[in-house]
Amino acid sequence: MSTIDETRRSAAQNTLLNRPGGLHLSQSTGRFIGKVFTYTLLTIGAAVMFFPMFWMLTASLKPEWQILTEPISIPSEWVHVQAGNTVQELPLWNTTNPAGEQEEVITIGTRRYTTVIDLNQLTEDMLISAPADALGETQPTEVGNVVLNVRTLTREDGSQIPVASLARDGGNILVAPVEALTAVASRMALAEVNAGERVTVEVGDASFKGRQVSDGPAVLALGPESELTIVGPKAIAEQAILVPAEVPVGESLVPIGNTELLHYSLQGYPADEYYVQLSSETWQPVIDLSDVNASAFAVENARLSEEVTTRTFNLAAMPVRTLTGEDGSQAEVVVLIRTAATSLVIPVEDAGSIRLSPISRLAEPFVLNIGGIPVRYRDDYVEHGEEQSVAIVGERLNMSLVAPQTAITEAFDVASNSLTRVTRLRLYYENYIEALSKDLGGATFFTFFGNSTLLVILNWLGHFFSVTVVAYAFARLRAPGKNILFIILLSTMMLPWPVMLIPQYEIFSRLKMINTLWPLFIRSFFGNAFLIFLLRQFFMGIPQELEDAARIDGANTLQVLWNVMLPLSKPALATIAIFTFWWTWNSFFEPYIYLSSPKNYTVSLGLGFFKSQYRYTFHLLMSASVVAILPIILIFFFAQRYFIEGIQLTGLKG
Amino acid sequence: MSNIRTRIPILNLNPRARREALVFYLMISPWLIGLVLFIVYPMARSLYLSFTRYQIGHEPIVTGLGNFNRLLEDGDFWRSLRVTLLYVLGSVPGQTAIAIGIALLLAQKIRGVNFWRTIYFLPSVVSAVAIAVLWFYVFNPQYGLVNTLLAAIGIKGPGWVFDENWALPSLILMSWWTVGAQVVIYLAGIKAIPQVLYEAVEIDGGGSWARFRHVTLPMLSPVIFFNLILGLINAFQVFDGPMVLTNGGPNKATLTYMLNLYKQAFDFGNLGYASTLAWVLFLIIMGLTALVLRSSALWVYYESEQR
Known part of the structure; x- marks a missing residue:
């Protein structure tokens, strides 16, 4: 066998040396393709392995809305624009403006449209005129630049055409082909249609009940109705002012940009200034908590005057009464809470920090x-942008946020889904x-970390004591029965543990160790087959001469172990x-059966518990997971070779 | 030579050797005590308990083969056995194929072997609980990674862990993710194959496939064999993943053998019956291991055989 191998090897070398140029080229091309193939597969595999973990990390840093709406995205927050000099912030939206450019806008209202035909x-x-049973289901369909409720008409000859229905005609329905309608159909604001006078228009034998639009044709609204959102440049927000809800009066519709908006004049402002309403909501007076602590005090209602006046502090209307002192x-005092x-x-002169806040x-x-x-x-x-402490006082107020119409020159409307x-x-x-900081049955993750850390330390103590001694005996000492015992040791590594489970539980139960950490570390003081084997292999690689030298100097076995073997075995x-x-950090089953109260849980068990408590709050679940796995990941990054070597040694030779 | 000295070996030694033997037994005594206390005694005890009716808090009552008769009629037992067999059939060959595939890639002359190996090993470092929590999210039908990606290419993904038919496949897919340790072992195995053998195939005009089929695979077969046995033993005892991911549900679709055993022992307190289940699992695992062992002659190649 070996002679054949050698012949082959020399033959291989000959071929390598004598390889003709042409062959060389094609081989290197093949090798290049092979390389590309290898790296592609490696990258795909690595993505599958790594991406879920990366995704877990991003999810742990996301706000909840993003978990629910954008599963794959980087953690983001919504950007707002501040409205005038108020503390209100308006959401900023991305959309495409009529010029086809991307623009950041704020929403300033909605507008309903319908499709009409010019009667x-x-x-x-x-x-x-078609019988109802010849018409199919209604399907809103975009035709040209309008949307029509299109139905399919099956004619007597069996041919089908798309139509839209216009009116009833006795038992029949009056329809028109979509093709013909597109020429006379257009989109019109619903408000504009409804503002028109009712008219009846005759077309041939048929009569249609339509609306006469002012300065326009008589139209028939066909639907479907659609709602568009009116948006405008974010700069509008800068000029916004806050006024009480009853101040905007005299609503009327004006064309702005390519759309129409309701505008108002404001009571107490010049009548020819018009404003557009950006939002209308409930606001709440607040006051600096430090002012309350310094100057506010409680008094009996009897000492306050019956008479009450309203005074406004930074738009916040507050009741003011007269307080009669004992002398x-x-x-004059502002009644904060009655x-x-x-x-x-609080005395009026100390009430300067009263202001309004959006109730949200x-x-x-x-x-x-x-x-x-x-x-x-x-x-x-x-x-x-500054964090403060404020007390909630007074009565809630309805306020409107308005912007001068002069600021809104470029409003347009867009479909809300855009x-x-x-x-x-x-x-x-x-x-x-x-x-x-979530409370998990009287414990938090910090408790679990403490328990796991304690267990790791105790297991370290146990293993360092037991494994070193046993491994040394198996590596160096001679005794009858040693080989059989070593085989037993190896076979216990493969023993299915469920057969030991119940009696072990019985033992710990008798020792009153259930719901304590004892069952989770005490066995490490009795060795571990895998680690004993690992250390024994390492000890066998240490030259006997080093040990003999120590023995000659009179060292006993334990001294040899402590002074010679262990210092040389640092990697092991x-x-x-x-x-x-x-193992300790990741162990789940044993903590699961032995521990019952959360204050004793380990990190892995605690994470499982956390999952059962907060199943669908994925952002928190992922944060907890990241924290739970962080220690072991860090150790892996810094001490990777010990993982690899340990697995190689026991995996290959076990 | 059959006197008493040869039958008790320790008496057959000279004083120095006898002393060494004593020190040996003294030093291994922690392990020996542990062996008796936590392995030998529990095994014997649970064998005994498997023939008893034994409720938590009561004394065991010997019922002979009662538990085994009950086993035959226990729907949950058969269901869990079926679930576990399907899991083993899906998880072990899949893991083996993926691990060998990755190891073959890493064995090429590539840059940054350590970098790639770190990434492939990373999921295996993490606890099964954390992995199950992560995959619970990955497999979420609405917000999960898998269905979001599927939706991106126009496929409506299934309900995964919430769907009776997809829960077990989810569990198997999850197990394929943690092959890091096996990759390391296969990689070492491949690296240990003498280069000469590949050169020989090259001379015979064989390509990549021939190199894999006629050199890598046979030379790696002892490692595959060893990993297969370990994988089999582990897969039969799977608990953490199904417990955290699905807790045996939906409708017991992922009730693995160990989940069923756990429920019998600690939810219902049937320690006797649970011991029977444990011993039946032990016998199944041993039987299958023996089967793989016997079949090994057919496909495992040991160099020494042909010398």
Whole structure:
């Protein structure tokens, strides 16, 4: 056999040396294709392996809306534009403007359209009277630049044409071919159609009940109706002003850009200035919490005057009453919160920080108590980019955000599904804080980390004590029965563990160790077949002479082990440490059966528990997972070769 | 020579050797005690328990073959056995093929072997729980990665872990993701194949396929054989993944053998019956391992055989 091999090898070398040029070229081309093939496959495989983990990381940094709407995307936040000098922020949208360019816009209203036909242009020869059963289902279809409710008409000769129905004709339905209608159909604002006077137009024998549009033709609305969103340049927001909801009056429709908008004049403003409403919502007076703490106090309602005036602080209308002091002195105070018997008041001169906030920013407030009056407040209220503490006071107000019509010169309308939110990259690291601080049955992830870390340390102690001693005995000492015992040791590595499960549980149960960490580390003090084998193989590779030299100097077995073998076995000990960490950190089944209260859970068990509690909050679930796997991933990156070598050694030779 | 000294070997030694033997037994005593306490005794005890009715908190009552009779009529047992066999059939060959494929690629003369190996190994470092949590999200019919990608090419993906017919395939797909350890072993195996053999094929005019078929595969067969047995043993005892991903559902479609055993033992407290299940699993695994072992003569190539 070996002679044949050698002949072949020399033959191979000869061919390599004598290879003709032509062959060489084709081989290198083949090799190039092979390379491309190899790298392509490697990349695809690596993507499959790596992408889910990368995806997990991005998901852990996403806001919840993005999890639900954009499964594959980078973590982003919605971009807003501040409205005038208010704290309100308007969402910014991306859309295509009539010139075909991408533009960032804000929404300023909606407009409903319908498809109409010009009755004056409708001629008798377009009309067909058809029985209802000859017509198919209605299907909104885009024809030319309008949308029509198209049905299929099956004629008596069996041929089919697309039609739209116009009116009833006794038992029949009056339809017209779509082809003919496109010439007379157009899109028109519903408001414009409805504003027209009702008219009846005769076309041949048929009569149609239409609308006479002012300065236009008589039209018949066919539908379908559609709603478009009116948008305008984001610069509009800069000129926005906030006014009480009753201030905009005299609604009327004006054409702006290629669309129409409702505009208003404002009470108390010049009558020829027109405004467009950007939003209308509920606002809430707030006041700096520090002012409340410094100057506000509770008084009995009896000490406040019956008479109440309204004073406005930064648009926030607040009740002001007169407070009579015990010495008879009188002062004007703002009533912040009024309960049945007492009120929280603040002197007018200290009330300067009262202002309005959109109510949406004040959700889920905390409560504190001042003189028996509960005060709702938020400590993370953001105003102009700064975080503040504000108390919620007074009565809610309906306010309108309006912008001068002069600012809106370029409004246009778009289908609402063509609008997408403007976003920018933002990593929601808050997810991690939230996931880690979630209460999981009286424990948090930090508890699980503590338990897992403690177990790792105890298992390290156990393995370093037991594995080194046993491995040394198997590697160096001679004794009858050793070979059989070694075979037993190896075979226990492959033993299915379920057969040991129930009696082991019984043992720990008798020892009152259920729901403690004991069952999860005590066995490491009795060795581990895999690690014993690993270390024994390493010990066998250490030259006997080094040991003999120590023996001559009078060292006993333990001293040899401690002073000679272990210092030379650092790589193997590192492998043992890493495998111990790996198994302890990832172990699930045993913690699952032995631990019952969350305060004792390990990281893996805690993660499983977290999943059962917060199944579909994927952003938090992924944050928790990332934290759970981070330690082992880091160790893997820094100590990869110990993983690889440990697996190679035991995998190949076991 | 059949006197007492030869039958008890330790007495047959000179004092120095006897001392060494004593030290040996003293040093391995932690492992020996552990062996008896946590392996030998539990195995014997669970064998005994498998013939008893034994509820948590009560004493075991010997019922002979009662548990085995019950087993034959237990729908969950047969279901879990079927689920597990299907899982093993899907997961083990798939993992083996993928791992060998990756190892073959990594064995080429490529740049950055360490980089590629790190990526391929990464999923295997992570706990089965974390993987199951991640794949629970990946397989989400609405928001998951798989269905989003499928939707991008116009396919409406199935309900995966929520669909009775797709839950087990989901579990098998998930298992194919963690082949890192096997890749490492196969890669080492391929690297150990003498280059001479490949050159010989080249002389005979064989291409890549011939090199794989006539050199790599036979030379790797002992490693494949070993991994197959390990994979078989592990796949039969799979618990963490199905527990966290589907908890045996929907409608017991992923009720693996160990999930069923766990439920019997710790949810219903039937420790005796659970011991029977454990021993039946033990026998199944041993039987299949023996089968693979016997078949190995047909396909595993040992160099020594032909010398």
